[in-house]
Amino acid sequence: MSSMETQSEQVRPRKGARSRATILHAAAELATIAGLNGLSLAALASHIGMSKSGLFAHFESKEALQLATVDTAKEIFDSDVIEPISEIENPLEQLRALSDAFLSHVERRVFPGGCFFISASAEFDTHPGPVKDKLLAFQAEWSERMEQLIADAQKRDLLRADDSPSQLSFELTSYLLMANTAFVMHNDPTYLEQAQNAVRRRLESLQGKASTTRF
Amino acid sequence: MSSMETQSEQVRPRKGARSRATILHAAAELATIAGLNGLSLAALASHIGMSKSGLFAHFESKEALQLATVDTAKEIFDSDVIEPISEIENPLEQLRALSDAFLSHVERRVFPGGCFFISASAEFDTHPGPVKDKLLAFQAEWSERMEQLIADAQKRDLLRADDSPSQLSFELTSYLLMANTAFVMHNDPTYLEQAQNAVRRRLESLQGKASTTRF
Numbered sequence: 272m273s274s275m276e277t278q279s280e281q282v283r284p285r286k287g288a289r290s291r292a293t294i295l296h297a298a299a300e301l302a303t304i305a306g307l308n309g310l311s312l313a314a315l316a317s318h319i320g321m322s323k324s325g326l327f328a329h330f331e332s333k334e335a336l337q338l339a340t341v342d343t344a345k346e347i348f349d350s351d352v353i354e355p356i357s358e359i360e361n362p363l364e365q366l367r368a369l370s371d372a373f374l375s376h377v378e379r380r381v382f383p384g385g386c387f388f389i390s391a392s393a394e395f396d397t398h399p400g401p402v403k404d405k406l407l408a409f410q411a412e413w414s415e416r417m418e419q420l421i422a423d424a425q426k427r428d429l430l431r432a433d434d435s436p437s438q439l440s441f442e443l444t445s446y447l448l449m450a451n452t453a454f455v456m457h458n459d460p461t462y463l464e465q466a467q468n469a470v471r472r473r474l475e476s477l478q479g480k481a482s483t484t485r486f
Numbered sequence: 487m488s489s490m491e492t493q494s495e496q497v498r499p500r501k502g503a504r505s506r507a508t509i510l511h512a513a514a515e516l517a518t519i520a521g522l523n524g525l526s527l528a529a530l531a532s533h534i535g536m537s538k539s540g541l542f543a544h545f546e547s548k549e550a551l552q553l554a555t556v557d558t559a560k561e562i563f564d565s566d567v568i569e570p571i572s573e574i575e576n577p578l579e580q581l582r583a584l585s586d587a588f589l590s591h592v593e594r595r596v597f598p599g600g601c602f603f604i605s606a607s608a609e610f611d612t613h614p615g616p617v618k619d620k621l622l623a624f625q626a627e628w629s630e631r632m633e634q635l636i637a638d639a640q641k642r643d644l645l646r647a648d649d650s651p652s653q654l655s656f657e658l659t660s661y662l663l664m665a666n667t668a669f670v671m672h673n674d675p676t677y678l679e680q681a682q683n684a685v686r687r688r689l690e691s692l693q694g695k696a697s698t699t700r701f
Contacts, residue, residue, distance in 0.1 A: 303612070304612045308521075396670045441664060445661050
């Protein structure tokens with residue numbers, strides 16, 4: 272322990288930066304199992320094999336740790352789910368790819384307890400404050416992206432505008448939420464396939480000319 | 487405090503039964519805010535204004551309290567959501583009524599943090615054990631009911647059998663899960679309406695003869 276501390280003092284800037292990133296990555300993973308409220312400095316220190324005083328040097332309070340953990344989870348989510356699909360030019364194709372990327376993110380267990388933001392939102396939904404505000408901002412960004420893609424697809428006649436972007440975004444997000452929740456609970460990929468079927472067929476139902484059977 | 491204990495000893499059998507039900511009702515409500523893991527005997531004792539030793543007389547462990555709380559939540563859910571609709575003879579009507587009853591259950595905040603079972607499942611999804619087993623049993627019962635109603639409606643030609651009961655049950659349950667989650671997070675009933683729209687129109691899309699635009 273004392274030799275580690277000596278080492279960390281020798282190369283403090285790089286080591287400090289790397290340690291902080293390492294701590295927050297571990298914290299984001301742990302939070303999807305133990306909850307963001309389960310992230311006591313003591314539990315986290317024990318989880319990553321670091322002294323509690325070493326952790327205190329990085330985070331001044333439990334809430335500061337929680338907020339930094341949410342930011343790290345957002346970076347991981349964006350680089351895993353959003354960035355790879357954001358250059359797809361066709362909005363309908365991007366919508367399908369966004370859904371597939373999310374389901375793959377869950378299936379690959381990038382976070383062991385499923386989507387970090389679904390897990391954390393379930394924990395903080397009745398607890399107003401800075402952590403919930405960050406989770407709300409994530410959800411707003413998700414909804415805006417979905418609704419914009421739907422509106423763009425409607426403008427370009429790739430989807431009929433039978434439904435408002437808000438209603439269709441609600442439905443597509445429902446399938447993804449359910450897939451995450453059921454996959455984590457039952458450890459069964461069937462739910463991911465059911466969500467993929469649901470998204471594809473819901474979008475197909477809005478392609479081509481209107482039929483007499485409107486959805 | 488000591489006068490309360492004296493009183494409770496005088497009428498122990500009835501008072502004990504009433505107390506246990508009262509404690510468990512409060513515990514089920516508190517669990518949707520603080521989590522089932524937040525149900526420490528100390529926190530619950532303070533919440534309901536009872537001594538911790540008084541609580542210990544009712545429950546021998548935290549897990550025993552959690553299991554009894556899940557049973558109480560199930561009784562509340564069944565009497566609020568399931569029993570009122572279970573006598574509806576037409577399976578398609580019962581399916582619609584089940585969805586409406588669930589959304590009303592959420593909107594009336596029978597539990598302050600939304601559906602008890604969604605809340606508890608999000609907390610226990612990565613924690614195998616007797617509590618998770620009870621939550622899985624609830625979900626299995628829900629899915630079986632939904633799938634049976636869908637299969638019955640298909641048999642009676644009230645719904646086209648374009649989709650398996652399992653796929654359609656997944657989609658309908660998705661809307662309800664999303665409604666609960668978004669309503670609690672945003673405190674906005676718009677999400678309940680969006681779920682109701684989604685359920686109705688998904689069922690309508692499967693009524694009447696098949697069109698060229700299959701959903």
